[in-house]
Amino acid sequence: MLIGEVARRSGVSARMLRHYDRLGLVQPTSRSGTGYREYSPDDVRRLFHVESLKSLGLSLHDVGRALDDPSFAASELVDELAARTEDRIARDTELLTRLRRIAGSRPEDWEDVLDAVSMLSDLHSVSAGKRQSAALASVGDRPIPAQALAEAVLREPATNVAGALRWALAQSGGDAIAPLRQGLHSPDPEVRRRAVDTVVEIAHPDATDVLREALVHDDMQLSRVAALELAARGIADAIPTLIAMVHEGANDVDAADALGELGSDAATVAALMDGPDDSAVRLRVAQALASIPGSAAVQALQELSKDSDRSVALTAQYILGRRQ
Numbered sequence: 001m002l003i004g005e006v007a008r009r010s011g012v013s014a015r016m017l018r019h020y021d022r023l024g025l026v027q028p029t030s031r032s033g034t035g036y037r038e039y040s041p042d043d044v045r046r047l048f049h050v051e052s053l054k055s056l057g058l059s060l061h062d063v064g065r066a067l068d069d070p071s072f073a074a075s076e077l078v079d080e081l082a083a084r085t086e087d088r089i090a091r092d093t094e095l096l097t098r099l100r101r102i103a104g105s106r107p108e109d110w111e112d113v114l115d116a117v118s119m120l121s122d123l124h125s126v127s128a129g130k131r132q133s134a135a136l137a138s139v140g141d142r143p144i145p146a147q148a149l150a151e152a153v154l155r156e157p158a159t160n161v162a163g164a165l166r167w168a169l170a171q172s173g174g175d176a177i178a179p180l181r182q183g184l185h186s187p188d189p190e191v192r193r194r195a196v197d198t199v200v201e202i203a204h205p206d207a208t209d210v211l212r213e214a215l216v217h218d219d220m221q222l223s224r225v226a227a228l229e230l231a232a233r234g235i236a237d238a239i240p241t242l243i244a245m246v247h248e249g250a251n252d253v254d255a256a257d258a259l260g261e262l263g264s265d266a267a268t269v270a271a272l273m274d275g276p277d278d279s280a281v282r283l284r285v286a287q288a289l290a291s292i293p294g295s296a297a298v299q300a301l302q303e304l305s306k307d308s309d310r311s312v313a314l315t316a317q318y319i320l321g322r323r324q
Contacts, residue, residue, distance in 0.1 A: 001038065001039045001040075001044065002032070002036050002037065002039075003017055003018075003028070003036065003039070006039045006044060009044075010044070010047055010048070010051070012047065012051065017047075021037065023060060023064070024064065025046075025050055025063065025064055025067075026039075026043060026046050026047045026050055028040075028043055029042070046067070049067060050063055053066055056078075056081055057085065058081070120144065122134035123135075123144065123148060123149075123152045128160070131152070131156070131158070132158075132161045132164045135149065135152070135161065135164035135165045135167070136164050136168070139167075139171050144168075145175075146169060146172040146175035146176035147175070147176065147178075147179055149168050149172065149176060150176040150179040150180050150183075150198070152165055153169060153194055153198050154179070154180070154191050154194050154195060154198075155191070157190075162194065162197075165198075166198045167201070169198055169201070169202060170201045170202055170203070174202070174206040176198075176202070177204065177206040177207060180195045180199050180210065181210050181213070183195030184196065184210065184213060184214055184222065189221070192217075192219055193221060193222065193225075196211070196214050196222045196226060197225065199211060200225065200226075200229045208230070208233060211226040211229055211230050211233075212226070212230070212235070212237060214226035215227055215238060215241060220250075223241055224241065224251060224255075226238070226241075227241035227242050227245070227255070227258070228242075228251070228255070231258035231259070231262050232258065232261065234261075234262070236262055238258065238262070239271075240271070242255040242258050242259050242262075243255075243259070243268070243271050243272050243275075246259075246272060246284050247275040247276060247284070249280070249281075249284060252287075252288065253287075255288070256287065256290070256292070257291050259288065259291060260292050260293065263293065263294075264294035264296060264297055265294070265296065266296040268292070268296075269289070269292065269294075269296040269297050269299075269300050272285055272288060272289070272292075272300070273285060273303070279311070282304060282309065283309070283311060283315060285300075285304070286312055286315045286316045286319065287315060287319075289301050289316075289319065290319045290322070290323075298320070298323065301316045301319055301320050301323075302316075302320065303316075305320060
């Protein structure tokens with residue numbers, strides 16, 4: 001079969017067939033009496049193998065190795081190709097995300113587009129100063145989509161930059177809630193903490209819903225942060241966690257203040273008194289009762305003023321004296 005017919009049937013141009021010949025990839029078995037290349041069925045079969053391997057993303061060099069080198073490890077190459085493809089998809093996905101965010105900012109001209117590109121690039125800068133400047137500048141004439149700010153704060157290790165990003169997100173209302181909610185379920189505890197610290201600063205009903213989710217999270221650090229903020233928002237669901245914080249000595253002073261902000265009822269005081277039988281716990285309970293108003297707290301303090309541990313009894317007596 002001459003080169004023209006091979007090109008017509010295979011879809012590979014005659015020019016590319018000559019290139020394959022020069023590289024030794026697909027060389028015709030013979031030539032005609034007039035010097036034209038003649039391809040055998042085996043040559044054509046090899047050509048289709050070459051084209052199939054190229055379609056996977058192999059370079060012509062790797063195609064030649066795959067076909068001719070007996071020691072060639074096909075599985076290793078496939079793994080490498082898969083990794084390259086994943087990297088390319090990740091880059092393309094990031095580019096698509098940036099383009100959609102730029103489109104979402106409704107740029108009016110190319111200057112606005114370039115400005116948006118610059119701002120989004122600064123959020124990914126290795127310079128903490130640039131990242132902080134981008135966060136601060138996002139509130140004003142150069143807004144950055146809340147989704148981009150939320151993703152930035154979830155990965156931000158620098159305290160000052162994270163603070164600027166949280167401040168910017170606090171101005172965005174509920175637009176950033178969805179990615180922050182996803183951050184609560186990250187396998188990385190640092191990401192989860194950044195998510196809840198950011199949600200705390202957003203005064204929006206959807207943010208309160210996210211804090212309710214954090215309150216029952218397996219990560220106790222998230223649960224405690226959420227409990228303190230929910231108490232500040234007047235949400236009584238936080239009470240059991242706050243009581244546990246007092247018993248465990250985890251931010252117990254803040255937890256006591258939060259319980260005081262929520263007011264008092266007999267059930268809350270009873271649960272607070274029903275802690276482990278340990279003098280250190282009873283001492284923290286007595287100190288917490290100082291922040292809690294109402295007759296139930298007074299009665300609990302009177303009981304603790306007779307405690308067998310002198311430090312607990314003296315603390316309760318002192319608090320009772322201050323309340324009179």
